[in-house]
Amino acid sequence: MRVVEDMAWEVCRTVGELPESACSKLYENQWACVSMMRLxxxxxxxxxxxxxxxxxxxxxxxxxxDEGEVQRQRLEEVVRKMEEVKILYLDEDVKESDGVSVRINPTFSERILQFLLQRDTSPWSKGRIMGDSPDTTAEELQQWAQNRWESILHYMVSPGLDPMKRPEPGWKPTKWVRGILVGEDKNGNSFMMSLQNLAPKITAFGFQFLLRPLRNQILQMLMHVLTKKGSENKDLQDSLSCIFQLSFCTLGAGYRLDLLSRSNQELITSLHDLGAVYFKPNDRQYFFPTPLIVNLCTESEVPSGPSTDAGVADEFSAEPAAGILRLFTRPIYKFPHMIIAVITRESIRNALIIEYLRMHAHPQCLENWPIVPEVVTDQICFWEQERCRIRAEPAVAYHNFFSGEAHRACEKEARRLKFNDKGPGEVAKREACLYSDTSEQLLVVPEAADPLIRKFIETSINE
Amino acid sequence: MSTKEEEEEREEKGKQQSSELDDLPSSLIVILDLNQASWTESTAKGGPTVIEALESLLTFLRAFFMLHGGNTVTIIAAHPYGSEFLYQSPALQRSKAHGHQQSGALEMDEIDHRLHEKIVSLSKSLKSKSSQENSDSSMKCSLLSSAFALAACTVNRISSHKLLRMLPRVLVLTASTELPSQYIPIMNCIFSMQKANVLIDALVVSDGDCSFLQQAADITNGVYLRPELSKVGSSPGALLSWMISVFLGDKHTRFLNADSQSRSTLLRLPQAQDVDYRSSCFKTGQLVDVGFVCSVCLSIFAKCDFFICPTCDSKIALDRPAGAAVNKKRKVAAGAQKGDDTK
Structure with a gap:
């Protein structure tokens, strides 16, 4: 799963870009160390x-x-990654000679050892209460967080829809959420474009985001929140530690909000809008991390997947899933538990689609292997390749020849005539005849070869 | 090969290819030999006590959980009266396969607690059992074969579960060396693990080698390690260091390509030296250099002083002198060949 790697890399890059002092501050936090290690x-x-x-x-x-070129390359690649995030220091003297000599970041090493040897391994254990009420059980939190997250995805797909029809009925994006969705990150990417007087529209970047596995979506969203342009985050390392620490919290436990630093309190309050943290109604004293953020840096994605031969059967548990499907398929039937849609040539824009189908398979399709039938995946790949194979260029068509004789002569000339369409320097020359049909007396030549053919016709008529 | 088999093979291949890119979590199955007699013996020779070994194991598991949030563990105890599960990660338990996983860090607290509880109750019951059965039973060796069978069942459950995608492997921690009487059941388990592509690692805390575990590690591409007793016993962290540097990695780090059959290694790990491939006599349980093999069931015997094979009850011609029994009983010269025969 390349995509998963990419997201881990995204986090690493953010950490790697921290200045030296901020980075060592980050590694003061043992949760950050363990999370970085897992990445x-x-x-x-x-x-x-x-x-x-x-x-x-x-x-x-x-x-x-072991000795060997491949082994050496793997080692160097890994060491480079760890050096970028300042966990390892490479020894410059030895680097020039033949070897990879390193020292480990002392703070990092100390924190990891501490983690290995301590008894109580839960963050913020001071102000923790274990689940005491029915609305903060693991199942309830999961349900609430999932609805909230899907509402956000739903909003991205169809912003203008009646809020009562969203997975979390009545949910409307807060100003902060809208700001995040249309806000650009440092590379200028944003999930949605805001249009004047109109509802914002999803961008290509946002569309790719929708097709990603859940864990990646959340990681990407969090990184987007932290590095968004305009909100100059002075305590980036502090926010990162906070998020790493959240991912080690216990599901169903409540944590005292007022024991945290001011900036972390703000961050956690805004994470509530994304569904990553739950507050009891009218009570902000304790926060409850939800499954969206618990185990974020730890759990691996469980892929599932499938489909029928002619159409796509997708588990229709959530409205956004159907909305996303509609973006690249043509729906035909909609049943309470499944949706049948046709994938068409026009709808194929990205190979991520195959992965998406696998991830969100109907449980019955999980019985099959491969989960998405080969015929379907192959066809999707063919269409994608077709796009790369065909290219458009201007051409000229001749018809209404005087006789079949004239047409044949012209065709012969066009086939004989090697012209070059990229200027005189090019060696590779092409045949000037692109298409010829004797019964219709039709001849198509590239625009660049048009003057030559025209000249030939004129001279032959004169003769 | 029938089409069905071909299909299965293709399916296997497909699964392997897809897992190549993933950083799959591991599922570690620890087989813990709690035979008091052998631990006492190895402590007397300068090795660590069973408590020290357990503490090292717990810290090792902590490191193991730290590596990947999806890592799971199963701990099986083997003792002279049988074997039992001491602990199993919630994610592996059937009813919770769909549920929420605890974060790895927190699971560790649970293991500490549960393991302590279980071992205390186990040692109580073992004491009462051994006092009932007089003194000689304490010299019996642990039923590792039964623990291996439990491990094989766990492996099967993990690999047949559609939603659990993990790399199972086995780690045996033992102080005993002699297990010849359990040769057949252990070998069966080892071959089934080999077929399931499961590594078996062995850490033997004793002054002698355990030939079956050597064979198990060699066949399954695992690591067999028997550190010097005096070195491990002298400092408390030594055993842990061995465990972390040798047994922590899974297939992704031990081999260049975790799924292919070619075993080009990535991390340098202790290599197997002179594996003792002798098998044991099916009747007496003694190791044999040269023996007799039943032509029907391939059982191996040190001596051929019977006329009906004790394993499969097939008849052996009565009218021939014992020396001529070679006609019926094939003589096998090389030990390695016998290993193959039992496959």
């Missing part, structure tokens, strides 16, 4: 675990892997 590739985590036990010594990592 590293498997080999990286393994190396870190060993390094933590070796303390501050310089270690020649090349001795830990």
């Amino acid at each position: 590293m590739p498997p080999l990286g985590r393994q190396l870190l675990m060993r390094l933590v036990h070796l303390g501050q010594e310089r270690v020649e990592l090349l001795r830990w892997v």
Whole structure:
């Protein structure tokens, strides 16, 4: 799942871009250390675990892997990643000679060791209360968070719809949420475009976002919130720590809000709008992290997936799922539990679609393997390739020739005539005849070859 | 090969290819040998006590959970009277497969608590049992075969579950070395694990090698480790260091390509040296260099002093002298060959 990797990389890049001082502050927080460790590739985590036990010594990592070019490349790639986020320091002297000698960030190492050896491993344990009321059980939180998140996706797909028809009835995006959705990140990407006097419209970037697995969506949204243009986040490392820490919270437990720092309180209150944190009605003393953010940096996605041969049967549990499907398929039937739609050539814009189908399969389709039938995936790939194969260029068509004879002569000339359409320097020359039909007496030549053919016709008529 | 088999193979391949890109969580199955006699013996020779070993194991599991939030663990105890589950991650329990996973950090607190509770009650029941059965029963070896069977069941459940996508592997922590009487059941479990592509790692805290575990690790591409007793016993962190540096990694870090059959390694790990591939006599349980093999069921015997195979009851011609029994009973020379025969 490349996409998952990409998102982990996105978080790493954000951390990597932090200034030195902010980065060391971030690693003061043990939850941030553990989360960063989990975001590293498997080999990286393994190396870190060993390094933590070796303390501050310089270690020649090349001795830990088997000999071989591939092994060496893998090691160097992983070490580079860890160096970018300042977990490892590369030894410059040895770098030039043949070897990969590193030292581990002392704060990072210390925090990981501390985590390994301590007894109580839950964040904010001071102000924690365990679930005491029916509206904060794991199931209720899951339900509420899912409805809230789907309402947001729903809003992205169809902003103008009656709020009562949203998964969370009556939900309207707050000003803050609208700001996030239309706000640009530092690369100029935004989920929605705001149009004058009209409801905002989803962008291509936002559409890709919709097709991603849930975990990636949330990660991407959080990173978007943190690095949004305009809201200069001075305490980026502080907010990151807060989010990392949230992901280790217990589902169903409440945490005292007023024990947190001012900026973290603000962040958590705004995360409520995204469905990541729950507050009891009219009570902001305790916050309850929801499944959206708990285990965010820890859990792996469980893919599921499927479809019928001619159409697409998708689990129709949520309105946004159908809305997203409508963006790239033509719906035919809608049943209480499923929707049948046809994928057409025009609708295929991105290969992510296949992945999306797999992820949201009907449970019955899960019985099959491959989950999405090969015929369907192959066809989707063919259409995608077709787009790359065909190119448009101006051409000229000749018809109404005097006789079949004249047409044949012209065709022969066009086939003989090698012209070059990219200027005199090009060696590769093409045949000037693009299409010819003897019965219709039709001849099509590229625009660039038009003067030559015209000249030929004129001379042959004169003769 | 029938079409059905081909289909299955294709399916297998498809699954493997799709998992290649993923960073799958691991499911570690720990088989813990709690045979008091062998631990006492190894402690007497300078090794760690069972408590120290358990503490190292717990810290190791903490590190294991830290690596990946989806990692799960199953702990199975083997003792002279049988085997039992000590702990299993909530995610693996059938009813909760769809439920919410606890975060890894918190699960650890639960393991500490539950394991302590279980081991205390287990040691009480073991004490009462051994006092009932007089002194010689304490010398019996643990029923590792039964623990292996439980592990194989767990592996099967994980790999047949559609929504649990994990890489199962087995770690055996033991102080015993002699298990010849359980040769057949253990080998059966090992071969089924090999077929399921499950690694078996073995950590033997003793001064002698355990040949079956050596074979198990070698066949399944796992690691067999027997650190020097005096070194592990002298400092409390030594056993843990061994565990973290050798047994923490799963297929993704041990091999270049976790799913392909070619085993080009990535991390450098202890290599198997001279694996003792001798099997044991099916009747007496002793290791045999050269023995007799039943032509019907391939059972191996040190001596052929019977006329009906004790395993499969097939008749052996009575009128021939014992020396001529070679006609019926094929003599096998190399130990390795016997290993193959039992496959």
